Amino acid sequence: MFRNPVFIAWVVSIAAATGLASTDVRAWGPDGHRIVAEVAQRRMSEPARMEALRLLALDGETSLADVSNWADAIRDQPSHAALAGLTRPMHYMRFADASCRFEPTTTCVDGACIVGGIERYTAILADHSRSDADRAEALRFVVHFIGDVHQPLHAGYRRDRGGFSHAVKIGERETSMHGIWDYDIVGSRGIDWRDYATELVARAAGPEAVAGTPAEWAQESCRVTRDGDIYPPTERIDADYMTRMRPIVERRMLDAAQRLTRVLDAALAPRARSG
Numbered sequence: 001m002f003r004n005p006v007f008i009a010w011v012v013s014i015a016a017a018t019g020l021a022s023t024d025v026r027a028w029g030p031d032g033h034r035i036v037a038e039v040a041q042r043r044m045s046e047p048a049r050m051e052a053l054r055l056l057a058l059d060g061e062t063s064l065a066d067v068s069n070w071a072d073a074i075r076d077q078p079s080h081a082a083l084a085g086l087t088r089p090m091h092y093m094r095f096a097d098a099s100c101r102f103e104p105t106t107t108c109v110d111g112a113c114i115v116g117g118i119e120r121y122t123a124i125l126a127d128h129s130r131s132d133a134d135r136a137e138a139l140r141f142v143v144h145f146i147g148d149v150h151q152p153l154h155a156g157y158r159r160d161r162g163g164f165s166h167a168v169k170i171g172e173r174e175t176s177m178h179g180i181w182d183y184d185i186v187g188s189r190g191i192d193w194r195d196y197a198t199e200l201v202a203r204a205a206g207p208e209a210v211a212g213t214p215a216e217w218a219q220e221s222c223r224v225t226r227d228g229d230i231y232p233p234t235e236r237i238d239a240d241y242m243t244r245m246r247p248i249v250e251r252r253m254l255d256a257a258q259r260l261t262r263v264l265d266a267a268l269a270p271r272a273r274s275g
């Protein structure tokens with residue numbers, strides 16, 4: 001999620017119009033991933049957090065938020081072309097009908113979907129016999145994919161490609177439903193992502209709130225796209241729509257963060273040595 005050239009062009013034009021200077025215009029866009037990662041980092045167990053920071057430090061990184069968009073960024077890096085190609089189908093999945101039923105043999109062939117991505121890289125991260133380099137890479141994917149699977153349109157309709165081919169307008173700007181859910185609803189809150197994370201940390205509940213499997217998280221996202229009125233009757237997206245949808249986005253970011261916390265606590269905590 002949180003990757004859309006139209007949006008980036010829009011940010012550039014806004015930045016130019018308002019005199020804001022930024023060397024990395026994308027840094028503004030992927031706030032959803034940063035918020036999820038930051039909430040998780042603040043809520044992880046101390047041993048798991050120390051292990052995460054040790055793995056991040058191997059590449060000179062210091063926080064989960066800073067690496068939370070790396071899985072998208074490698075698509076533009078020729079040195080990572082093979083890895084980006086392998087993992088490209090792991091950012092999303094599509095459901096064909098209203099049942100939102102996860103069928104591995106049809107909706108996730110050979111693990112090439114977001115559920116497969118989360119399972120693959122969680123297993124590598126939890127395997128303490130793997131190299132630090134492998135586990136550090138897996139950490140980046142797990143942080144990103146657990147964010148993605150909670151963005152409802154990353155597990156939406158096949159017929160509109162998860163909202164990418166559903167055109168909408170905000171004012172005179174043309175975008176897609178997918179872009180609205182990647183960027184605009186989060187951005188409509190109008191606060192810094194760190195402050196947004198602080199708000200969500202304060203609302204985080206106990207371990208009972210984090211149940212489920214990656215397949216169930218994808219099915220939840222799918223049901224969000226079917227329920228309610230997230231597809232408005234007109235192509236115009238207005239402030240009222242943002243206000244109505246923001247609680248759903250915040251709930252999904254919080255669920256993502258709490259589940260990420262649980263996954264990282266389990267995968268990173270030191271194991272009792274055997275043998």
Ligand SMILES: [Zn+2]
Pocket residue numbers: 001071072091144148
């Ligand atoms: Zn992604």
